[in-house]
Amino acid sequence: MTIVPAHQRSAALAPFVVTLSAYELGPGSVGVHRGLPSSTVSITIPEADSLEIAWLGRPGSGRFRAVVAGLHLDTAELRQEGGTRGVWLKLSPQGAGALLGVPASALSGQVADLADVAPAMAHLPEQLAACRSWPQRRALVEGALIAGRTRHWESTGGQELRGILAALSGTARVQEAARLLGCSRRRLSGTVRAELGVTPKEYQRLLRFEAARGALVAAARAGTVSLAAVAAASGFADQAHFTREWRAMAACTPTEWLRAEGLIA
Structure with a gap:
């Protein structure tokens, strides 16, 4: 087996991997997360048990050992039992084809099991569970992604x-x-x-929403949340427009989301 140095792995994946990090949904045995609309393809791999995912406003739900979500304009609720930790990735749209072997369009607006999307990564959850440290987990995921890039990237x-x-x-x-x-x-x-x-306008709508989310988080951490300022900085016509759009896409108001995330009291 060839060992690829960490800096070379990161360089090879840089155009395709936006985020690769550990996550923890809370100290208890059950964790809940609101998955907001996204312009990227995400992969969530729980450390222990599977994930239950339901789209807010849509009937039904599904359970996945590891889940891939395409670009989506709706919000989903993720529920994880038996442990609340895992590994979370965000891939650029071109990263879906380059690393998973499927175009981002094939995943748009839906979620699927990682094993169905990328069969070569089917055993990744079990392999991650056997790792004892974050550096080991990161190296394992990066190795799997690089192997996918070798198979699929043109x-x-x-x-x-x-x-x-x-x-x-x-x-x-x-x-x-x-x-x-x-x-x-x-x-x-x-x-x-x-x-x-998605359409070009829908993609731009997602970008604007994500810009607003980032501005909201930054303002909350600075202790100076102004919805009017966030709206102006993110390209909305005014605060009312921003609040309507946030409610339509996130199924709650910006203030409700900040409170649920523990960013404001």
């Missing part, structure tokens, strides 16, 4: 998608993004739908 296509996403994130208007890319709005929309499973 140099063509990835750079084009990165350019498209950069253009969409750099302007609030889809037509302007198309102009910057030198293509028609129709062609841009077709490419984004095929790659991500």
Whole structure:
């Protein structure tokens, strides 16, 4: 077995892995987490028991040993019993194809078991459970991702998608993004739908929501939460617009979310 140095692993995964971290949902035996709308593909691997996931506002729920969630504009509730720790990853949209072998569009708006999406990673939960430290767990996950990159990544296509996403994130208007890319709005929309499973406008909506979430957290930690200031900084017309959008996507108000996360009293 070839051992890849940590700095080389990180460099190889940098374009595709946004976050790779340990998580803990609380000190008890049952943990609950609200999974907010996301512009990335996430993988959640509990350390012990499985996860139960239900979309808020949708009927039904599912149980997964390890779960992959695509880009989604709705909120889900994750419930973990028998232990509340695990490993959490966020992949860029192009990372889904490069590391898992499926386009982000195949996962859009849904959750699936990691074993079904990437059969080569089916034993990753059990392998992680046998690790005794976070460095071991991180190295194991990075190794699995690099193996996936070796199997799936093709140099063509990835750079084009990165350019498209950069253009969409750099302007609030889809037509302007198309102009910057030198293509028609129709062609841009077709490419984004095929790659991500959402429209360009929906992708920008997710980016704006995530910007607001980051601004909310930063303001709460600084002790100066101003919804009007967050709305203005995140590209909303005003505070009322921001609150309506947050409620529609997160199934609660910004203040309710901050309180539930323990960020404000």
